[in-house]
Amino acid sequence: MNTLSSAWSWLTSAAHWSGDDGIWHRLGEHLFLTVVCLLLSCLIALPVALVLGHLxxxxxxxxxxxxVGRAVxxxxxxxxxxxxxxxxxGQWPTIIAxxxxxxxxxxxxxxxxxxxxxxxxxRAARGMGMTGRQLLFHVELPLAFPLVLTGVRIAAVQLVATATLAALAGGGGLGRIITAGFNLASTPQVVAGAVxxxxxxLLVEGLFEIAQRLAPEWARGRMG
Amino acid sequence: MTAPPDDCLARNDWICGEYLTSRREILWDAVVQHLQLTVVSVLIGLLLAVPLAVAARRWRWAAGPVLGLTTVLYTIPSLAMFSLLLPVYGLSASLVIAGLVLYSLTLLVRNILAGLRSVPEETRQAARGMGYGPIRMLFAVELPLSLPAAMAGLRIATVSAVSLVTVGAIVGHGGLGNLIYTGMNTYFKAQVLTASVLCVVIAIAADLLLLGVQRLLTPWTRAVQS
Structure with a gap:
């Protein structure tokens, strides 16, 4: 297919990888947004969820x-x-979203x-005289860990997708290559950006998959 | 020179009754387009998902590839999905529908398969004992019993589709998303807020409608709960 070969040549041309609009720069922005926002979201969500779940x-x-998040x-x-x-x-609207x-x-x-x-x-842990804190950190959290990790994985993939959309609203990241391609009416660039x-x-999803497989038995997800 | 009118449109307020009355037709058209895109995509997704899920249930070897492929599809961000389909469909409504079909398909296949797998083995053995063949068993026993899970998937797929249609604005076929996109470029607050709220209202209405359908179709689940 012609579009695919032009997309390939767009991807392999060195000029498209360097500079402020280059792939490396956009990839860096995307990675930065994903990692920072994943940490922020974990800091906000996990303590609340663990305390609510404990109580x-x-x-x-x-x-x-x-x-609700799905409907908006x-x-x-x-x-x-x-x-x-x-x-x-600057980046604040993107980070908040x-x-x-x-x-x-x-x-x-x-x-x-x-x-x-x-x-x-x-109940057994309580009967052994564990305090609420011990119960939370030594019993409940380790047993809940697989699902917590699944949540982190879903959130990470969601973050990559949202960061891409942010380009539509003027944010940075790899989505910018796609939106710039649309503005230039350049299908090869759009396809290259999408790839x-x-x-x-898929790399993010794959890394979590590998991490979950390598993890010790108790930390493995039950969901496929 | 006359002074510009001092209404909420001129002040660019977030909430503006004047906008609702003066742009009623534009809003209506966008809502209709939004609904069409959603309904068509989810229906095509459903038509494709049922045979796939049944196949994955019947042949054990098919389950791995089907679930793997749907996971991969679901991982691809919406903007990239639409962009990857651009060479095939061009700037058309079909592109948005194709992208949304792939997402609904994923959610539906997973849920229908989970539903089929949740049919108790005793139930199937009883049906087999009563002389049900594989086809009759599928339509009279297995599919009806997997309805609760399938309907849950249909609700999630529909609500997601309503929200994802907005991304179609990138190719000019995004229903209310088009209004959000133009509103962003012209800094038109009332338009962006109105279109966004309408999206959420459509999503909630669709969810409640499907919940009603689910209750009508699966009266036995209520009996168990009460």
């Missing part, structure tokens, strides 16, 4: 927040944030993981 409260909120279009949130006064503060969409899967999975811990085990984005997303 067994706020279940409806923790479970439904994922459904990512693109709409990006544009809404861009038009608020925040829009003039990324965190907003990464928190729900983290919260829901960690909460469900905590609640699915065998109640008999929890990069898809490759990056």
């Amino acid at each position: 067994g409260k706020g279940g409806a909120l923790a479970v439904n927040i994922s459904n 279009p990512t693109f709409a949130v990006l544009v809404l944030l861009l038009l608020t006064p925040l829009g003039t503060h 990324l965190v907003v969409f990464a928190v729900p899967p983290l919260l829901t999975n960690a909460y469900v993981g905590m609640r699915e811990v065998d109640r008999d085990v929890v 990069l984005v898809a490759g990056f997303a």
